[in-house]
Amino acid sequence: MKVFPSKLALVSSFCLVFICAAAAQGQSLQTIQAPLPPGLETVEFFSPAVNRMMKFDIVFPADYWESEKRYSVLYLLHGYMQNYTVWARNLPGAFYSRNLDNLILVLPDGGNSWFVNFAQNEVGQTNNWEDHIIEDVIGYVDKNFRTEARREGRAISGLSMGGFGAFALGLRHPEMFVSIGSTSGALSYARSSGSAIALGLAPQAQNRERSLEDEARLAEADLFISGIINIDNFSTQDERTPRGTAFVTEDQAKAYDPFEIIYSVPKSQMPHIYIDSGTEDGLISDAREMAQLLMINDVPFDFMQSSGRHNSEFWRRSIGHMMTIQHEVMQRALGNRP
Numbered sequence: 001m002k003v004f005p006s007k008l009a010l011v012s013s014f015c016l017v018f019i020c021a022a023a024a025q026g027q028s029l030q031t032i033q034a035p036l037p038p039g040l041e042t043v044e045f046f047s048p049a050v051n052r053m054m055k056f057d058i059v060f061p062a063d064y065w066e067s068e069k070r071y072s073v074l075y076l077l078h079g080y081m082q083n084y085t086v087w088a089r090n091l092p093g094a095f096y097s098r099n100l101d102n103l104i105l106v107l108p109d110g111g112n113s114w115f116v117n118f119a120q121n122e123v124g125q126t127n128n129w130e131d132h133i134i135e136d137v138i139g140y141v142d143k144n145f146r147t148e149a150r151r152e153g154r155a156i157s158g159l160s161m162g163g164f165g166a167f168a169l170g171l172r173h174p175e176m177f178v179s180i181g182s183t184s185g186a187l188s189y190a191r192s193s194g195s196a197i198a199l200g201l202a203p204q205a206q207n208r209e210r211s212l213e214d215e216a217r218l219a220e221a222d223l224f225i226s227g228i229i230n231i232d233n234f235s236t237q238d239e240r241t242p243r244g245t246a247f248v249t250e251d252q253a254k255a256y257d258p259f260e261i262i263y264s265v266p267k268s269q270m271p272h273i274y275i276d277s278g279t280e281d282g283l284i285s286d287a288r289e290m291a292q293l294l295m296i297n298d299v300p301f302d303f304m305q306s307s308g309r310h311n312s313e314f315w316r317r318s319i320g321h322m323m324t325i326q327h328e329v330m331q332r333a334l335g336n337r338p
Contacts, residue, residue, distance in 0.1 A: 024274035037094030038062070040085075043138050044231075048336035055231050056084050056137060058145075059097045059105040072153040072330040073104045074323060075133070077115060080186075081237060083229050091315055096323045103327055104147060108137045110230070114189060117164030119252050123245040129242075133165070134173055152333035157181025157274065159315055160283070161186040164189045167258040167290075174269045179329040181274035183318040184310050187258050187286040188320030193246065194253030198283035211243045259293065272329045273301035276318050278308025 039060045061071060069300040074097070076087045087093035087107045090139055097105035110129050118127035156177050158166040163185020170180030218237065221257045226235035233239055247253040254260045273294065277287035284305060294301045302325055308314030 001201045017093065020182065020331075030195065032035060037088055037098070039098055040088050040094050043140070045283065047132050047136040049126070049128040049136050051126040052234060053232055053236070054132070054136075055109055055229075056089050057107040058141070059088055059094045059107075061103060062098060063101075064146070068146070069102075069129065070148050070153070071102055071104045072155070072327070073106055073141060074326055074330075075106045075108060075138070075154075075156045075166075076128055077110060077114075077133075077156070077158030077165045079158070079160035079162050079184075080112055080114075082162075083111075083240070085228055087319075090321055091312065093323070096320045100323065100327045102331075103323075104141075104145065106137065106141055109135055109234075110162075110165065111242065112161075112237070113242050113250075114161055114246060115169060116190075116246050116256050118242055118246050119248040121244040125243050126275055127172075127242040127244055130169060130172070133169060134176070137197050137282035138176070148330075151176055151178050151240050153178075153330055155181070155271075155330055157183070157322055157326060158185070159183045160186050160310065161189070163187065164258070164300070168256045168261070170271055171258055171261045171265055172256070174265050174271055177271050178333045179274065179326045180270040181326055182287070182323045183276050183315060183322055184278065184281055184283055185275070185286060186283055190247070190253045190255075190257040193257055194250045196258060197247065197250045197253060258290065262299075263294070267299065270299060272326070274303075274322055274325055275301060276304040276306075276322065278314040279305055280308060281310040281314070283310060 037059065040057060041060070042057050044055050044057055046052075064071070076093055078084065078086050081082060084107050088105065089095075089111060093105055093107065097103055110132065113129035115129050115133060117130045121127050138154070141147060147153065154177055156166045156170050157163070163182030163186055166180050167182055167185065167187055168190065170177045175205060180288065222236040222238070225237075229235040247256075275286060275287045276289055277284040287303070287305070290300065291303045302320070306317070308317070328337075
C-alpha cells in the first residue's frame with residue numbers, strides 16, 4: 001500500500017475552460033501549491049480490473065488514527081474529464097466529510113469510462129471500470145481501513161458522469177449500498193447509447209478524434225492536469241479515455257441503464273435514493289424523469305432542484321446537501337439514531 005499526500009489542489013473539467021482560454025491567449029499557466037484539506041491522503045494501489053496502478057483520495061475523520069471504532073463510507077464518483085482529486089480539493093467534499101465527523105470519504109478515479117465494464121477493448125487494454133469500483137476500490141478500502149464493511153455502512157454518489165455511475169452501480173449491486181445519489185447526473189447515458197445502437201448507428205468508440213486546433217488548445221491543459229493526477233500512463237485526457245467501446249449491443253446498454261434496471265430491484269432491497277439538479281442544467285430532464293418514475297412506482301426518494309447550471313457553483317451547494325442526507329441514512333441504518 002502506498003499512501004501519500006498529493007501535490008496540487010485545483011482540477012476539474014470546468015477548469016479546462018480557464019486553462020484553454022489562457023493557452024489560446026498566449027498566457028502562461030502557473031501551478032499553485034494549495035493547502036490540502038485536513039484528513040486527506042492519497043492511496044496508490046494495483047487494480048486487477050483495469051490492469052494498472054490507480055489512485056484514490058480518502059478523507060479520514062479527525063479521530064480516526066486515535067480511535068478503534070469503525071466508520072461508514074461514502075464513495076463519490078467524479079464527472080467526465082475530471083479525476084479523483086476534484087471532490088475534496090476543488091469542491092468541498094472534504095469540508096463536509098470532516099464536519100460530519102464519523103464518516104470516511106473515498107474518491108475513486110474512473111477516467112472517462114462512465115464506470116462501466118467495456119464490451120470491447122482495444123490496444124490490449126482492460127477496461128472493467130465497474131469492477132474497478134465494486135471489487136478493487138471497495139475491497140481495498142474495507143481490507144485496509146476500519147470501515148463498516150456492510151450495506152448499512154456504505155453509500156455511493158457522484159456528479160454528472162459520476163451520477164450515472166452511482167445509479168448504475170448502486171442498482172446493479174443493491175446488496176452493497178444503503179444509499180445512492182446523483183447531483184447533475186447524466187442518468188440517460190446508457191439509454192441514449194442503446195437507442196443509437198437500436199437505430200443502427202455505429203457504437204460510439206471512446207477514442208474520439210480531435211482536430212489539430214483542439215489538440216493544441218488542450219495540450220497545455222493536459223500538462224497542468226496530468227501533473228496533479230500523476231498516475232503512470234493515466235494522467236492526460238488521451239490516456240484517461242479508454243480505447244474500445246462501452247456497449248456493442250442494445251442489451252449491453254440496457255444492463256447499465258438506471259431507467260431499466262431499477263425495475264429489477266425488489267422494493268425491499270431498494271437503496272435510499274437521492275437526486276438533484278440545477279434548474280438551468282440541461283440534465284435536469286433526466287432528474288425529473290427519474291423522480292417521476294419513482295413517484296409512479298411509490299419508491300421513496302429525496303429530490304432537490306434549485307437555481308443553478310452544470311458547474312462548480314451549483315455542486316459546491318449540492319454536495320453538502322447530498323452528503324448530509326446520505327450520511328444520515330447510513331447512521332440510521334447502522335442503529336446510531338433514536
